Amino acid sequence: MKLTTEQAKEIKDQQSQENKTKRVTAPELEKILYEAIPILDHGFIRVVDYMGNDTSIVQAARVSYGKGTKKVSTDAGLIKYLMRHWHSTPFEMCEIKYHVKLPIFIARQWIRHRTANVNEYSARYSILDKEFYLPAPENLAAQSQINRQGRGEILEGEQAKKVLELLKSDAEQTYSNYEMMLNERYDGSVIDDKEVGLARELARMNLTLNTYTQWYWKTDLLNLMNFLRLRADHHAQFEIRAYADAMLDTVKRWVPITYEAFLDYRVGGTEVSAKGKSVIQNLIKGEQVSAEQSGLSKREWNELMEVFDLKDRLI
Amino acid sequence: MKLTTEQAKEIKDQQSQENKTKRVTAPELEKILYEAIPILDHGFIRVVDYMGNDTSIVQAARVSYGKGTKKVSTDAGLIKYLMRHWHSTPFEMCEIKYHVKLPIFIARQWIRHRTANVNEYSARYSILDKEFYLPAPENLAAQSQINRQGRGEILEGEQAKKVLELLKSDAEQTYSNYEMMLNERYDGSVIDDKEVGLARELARMNLTLNTYTQWYWKTDLLNLMNFLRLRADHHAQFEIRAYADAMLDTVKRWVPITYEAFLDYRVGGTEVSAKGKSVIQNLIKGEQVSAEQSGLSKREWNELMEVFDLKDRLI
Amino acid sequence: MKLTTEQAKEIKDQQSQENKTKRVTAPELEKILYEAIPILDHGFIRVVDYMGNDTSIVQAARVSYGKGTKKVSTDAGLIKYLMRHWHSTPFEMCEIKYHVKLPIFIARQWIRHRTANVNEYSARYSILDKEFYLPAPENLAAQSQINRQGRGEILEGEQAKKVLELLKSDAEQTYSNYEMMLNERYDGSVIDDKEVGLARELARMNLTLNTYTQWYWKTDLLNLMNFLRLRADHHAQFEIRAYADAMLDTVKRWVPITYEAFLDYRVGGTEVSAKGKSVIQNLIKGEQVSAEQSGLSKREWNELMEVFDLKDRLI
């Protein structure tokens, strides 16, 4: 990631603000506010605003719970209780806004989460930056042979080299032709004075899906956790996970108590089906259990054994 | 509206905070932060948190608009442009949270706006306050004879007196029986040591719809304007309009530029149908127009004439 | 539940339709279409329309999965896979619409699910029916002594009798005064020719929360399952559970394969936290485990032991 001098200066200006407020604050998050945290080769996330902290969750829950809990539970206890019992509305009382730079094919995965507010840089209106994602060698994975939407081994040697070269040269060529069609370069200079350029809203179609775009993305804490639960998971594509991991760190700085509860009850937890529950009950009792009798498919059986660290029972 | 000593102290404590932040602030809104603004006889609204100000809208719009607008338009010009052309997403970048005390029958109207986050005081869990809405004499209106969901003349004399007495005595009696069934008074004292009370989740059903409830209500600026456009309108029921009017003032303090554009393009503006447009065009040209030939219903015709101040053409 | 002659006739008319369509159908659901299924003393649910069936879920998932799965998995296998891995969008492809009659205090719980479409009978515009919920004796429960939002023992003898009498007499009195204030009875007859009535939008505030209201409620299958998971659960208030249970039956008729997967993975399943997982792993290995060392609170420990049927380990 490289910022232009102007961009770097704008960020510095934002960070040098020192405003007074009666609102609650999140001191650890303030420390990194506006900072561009690099992701992948040219991307970043920046927290550009937030509302509330752990106490806001407690406060909202106590309105809905009235005078009841004030005496008996500490804030952390209440937040854990809410998380455990899937109370959702108190977590909606905190809000965060990110500025994100990301490849278009990742933006297309991301946008499937519909409960956020988004303003994206418009390629109908402006010319996109000349920046495209090229995977680092250690992320250049082959198609998985067992999971149709997963990755297998890392590509090596000549093949890896060839793939990277193709990605690079195709992106550069299509970008160069994008400028040609626009009759304008990214820096605003005109290519041929005697011609008019193709409309931006059309020229953009020539770009490849690894071109970077950027957006403002704002969501509440509940929906952010839903996003992170899916996108920081090992089933998620590596490239979006890179963003999700960095966002997890910002959650830790923002609402540390909620973050702990989220790790315990969501990220590190598991679900067990009715049939799976019965298998576990029998295992604890020391009774015989088998995949056949369990009613579980082979895949389900193995997932259950993995979760409870029973590798010798894999089939 | 009366606050308990404890509530008044809690609000004062919130207001005495002086935190530092790098976030943008809205100084005029900070002045009334946390303050309980009285509405109706026992209700209030309090702004308890907010995110962003007018500059946040511009900032978000410029990401989506890229380098283009920075030079040519001032912030106010851009905000007016966005409002006029129904650009919605930049206005979603600001967020506000209210604490509201309101009668249940108004809460039921309010909740129909589904795009907000809500935490309501739970009468399953706690005992509701002994407070119910009684209209002021000047708001005690008769059923409209021409609009099935509107109000007519103000009731007067004996009838007004009788209605107020009925509302008051029924609310007091049902609340008193609510306590009786709970075997507990609002202050927590037990009524009869030898009995257990009815479950709170059941006892509450005996309360009347003018009993006050309270909630935390959080929404973005776009959806707030949608709410206010409908609820600060003269078609809205007086009691919810009282809340909407007070909220309009908080919008003015929070995002003054957006507020002006909202008044010009939404609140003070109007819509004209295809047929109505044709009538207006003819009127400007000085041509003959009549309700019959216009294709408008009598009601539509009159609405159009009212909007354009042509009272002599009402039919 | 009693229907007027006119209502019964309207339902019969709807049921006698025999239309041709190229859309997919759900034959078991067609059998009860429009039928009013009684709930509580005066309530009902009726399925009034639906879109899609189990095959619609498979079809939508296969667009997003392309040519891949068609050969390898059966429909049921795919639906189970989608449910297990929390794929949400395919289940959004089915839609259902209910007509529901329910007490206002239950409507207020229900409406907290914001993702549905709702049209409620307007008491601003019309006069509400003279019908209010009175619990059957076996549902007249005392406040739980251990759970602030739960029920304890059933009330008996004199106290039960007194509570029912209060509920009944207060509802009747407030309804009678509602008519008095309106100067109009439910059947439309005017009470006193020489007076005008109070506006409907005001008079309604005198009604108690057990008065019945009704609405059209439309939602997709995913959000319906989210609703049912919470509201058919034993933590839910009995009165809303009564509705949820009846709706579960309609889901079974509509999408039987999805229904089975829902029971296995959601209703009958459980979540285990990171700490809980570690406890279960140790139990299976036959190692010593104790509540103290587990990091679980007493409440969490007991919930975990209950789930895995280890009642002798309760503390």
Place this chain on the structure above:
Amino acid sequence: MKLTTEQAKEIKDQQSQENKTKRVTAPELEKILYEAIPILDHGFIRVVDYMGNDTSIVQAARVSYGKGTKKVSTDAGLIKYLMRHWHSTPFEMCEIKYHVKLPIFIARQWIRHRTANVNEYSARYSILDKEFYLPAPENLAAQSQINRQGRGEILEGEQAKKVLELLKSDAEQTYSNYEMMLNERYDGSVIDDKEVGLARELARMNLTLNTYTQWYWKTDLLNLMNFLRLRADHHAQFEIRAYADAMLDTVKRWVPITYEAFLDYRVGGTEVSAKGKSVIQNLIKGEQVSAEQSGLSKREWNELMEVFDLKDRLI
């Protein structure tokens, strides 16, 4: 647009269904159900399911309006009234589902409407078709010189030829390298037996934004009208308007009364700001008006004059 033999057969199979239902139907829409209506060079829309018709809107509104309207208004009158007064919930009671094939850069515009349900063909899982959008010569427009997000003149001669060649050759080359990296062709044949292919979730990033994708898209009538109002408008990009126009035809077949009201009050109507209203009032009175005194910007003034057909007053 060309369908494979298999796809054509599947559509034919769907169309040959003749099911019985008690649900309401939309006979004109049934006639084109499942049919692929060609859009652009390779795209299409197909209506694959629907729920409700005009009568469903009336039915839902009357629950919320109770016994009131039944006698006084016809169905069409009520629907017009609802549209004119921005009643939204009754229109949410109808639902429609489309299968759409469209270029990725258009899909990215479309998805900004967040209130719909979407299942998209997954390029993580499957290989995308070798089909990309190339504008017809009459749609190959230059960048507008006056509107940064609009189109100007049509490109002609050599330049047009060159642009089309670049779009075509870049799309073909990047697709060909996509296959190379996958080590697999679209038809499933392996390119080099001794190599493994790059993971699909990575290889897709080499495709250009005019590559076609497809999805199932389901929405309610209210949100569909919001979509069409923006996307069938002349400010919308031509390529998405092509889809919106075809969808308008399906709305006409589905809910003809609502369609008429939509044209009159939304599509053909206009909004007038508070300041604009005052200008029009003066024009009707025959008073002097000028852009300067109006408080309108030049742009706003001209928009207003255009709307009311006062071309001689443009400035």
